[in-house]
Amino acid sequence: MAAPDSSPGLRERKKLQTRARIRREAFRLIQEQGYQATTVEQISAAADISPRTFSRYFSTKEAVLLSDDHIAPIIAAFVAAPADLSVLDAYRHAVETTFAALSDEEREEAIIGQRLMYSVPEAAGLLYAEYVRLIDLIADALTQRPVAPTDPVERRVLAGVLIGASHGTPLPGDPISTSLRVLDQMLR
Template sequence: MSAEPELGLGLRERKKLRTRATIRDQAMRLFAEKGYGETTVEQIAEAADISPSTFFRYFPSKEQLVLVDDYDPIMIREFLNQPAEVPVLTALRRSMEHVFNNMAPEQFEREMARQHLIRTVPELRAAQLDELQRTIALLAEGVAARANRPPDDLESRAFAGAVVGTVMGAMHDDFKFSLERMLAALDFFEGGFPFAR
């Protein structure tokens, strides 16, 4: 997957993607060495060999550098590319498998470090709600598109919120990522939450 976001892009767009990745990589390295709170935007910019103003062209804040999930758009694109006859949850499951099974080991490690930061840094946990709302909106639009419904469809939005909540509920502070655990949570969702009956 490492090259997938660059497919069909021109030189300028590829360079921007690489710069964004460098900024994030250097930030994650500094967070691991110094701690999230002790790392400044200026330190990240210096490590990435850019100016602070360039940093803010790529990320509106240090929080957003961690919170924004670069894999969501890839997952939604894969979700939308599933054949129309495939049930929505099956399409979603396949898109999740595509993303996580195609990550290079270093990409997976970076994503796990990002998730760990979100779970363990109080200000990131508090700020995550806005990013979850963005994820729900992105998924809801994809669900509505697959069902030929309007983008602001209530049922698509409720469905997306329930799916994201189900996956989030399967994770906890000590949770080490497992695709199998996420898929098991979706199976529980698809089965109508029989435990609650």
């Protein structure tokens, strides 16, 4: 029996394209005009959608800055990382694998989004909530890693440390790789 096709259908591909177009236009406008001067209406018009459609994809203007499209693949790659990797190496592997799979355009968009997210003060609350969500996801994923704490509190602390080491530098390469290497050395 053949494996079911796991590629997204037409409807899902169109949704992904619309979401990407909204983000791309938002980033362009924010870079040109500044965050404060850019409105949801302007983003919507540039993306050729209505403000109502914008709100189906993003709950707020700040939410367009979050790069949550990469979270699920990073968590999946973290769980699937080779069993002989330490938790820190598995996390580094997951981030590097996920971002290596991006096209040049997707990588550039992710970099722009990260820079904007960390530079826009209005995104701080959303960023904090995202960190809490990531800590929960990683703590859950740790239950599937071979050499990870079994105690839920220890898993959550370790997940918090991983996210803390990534703060402000969530893209692969330096400084995140350096931060994780330093953390690894400190924990030995």
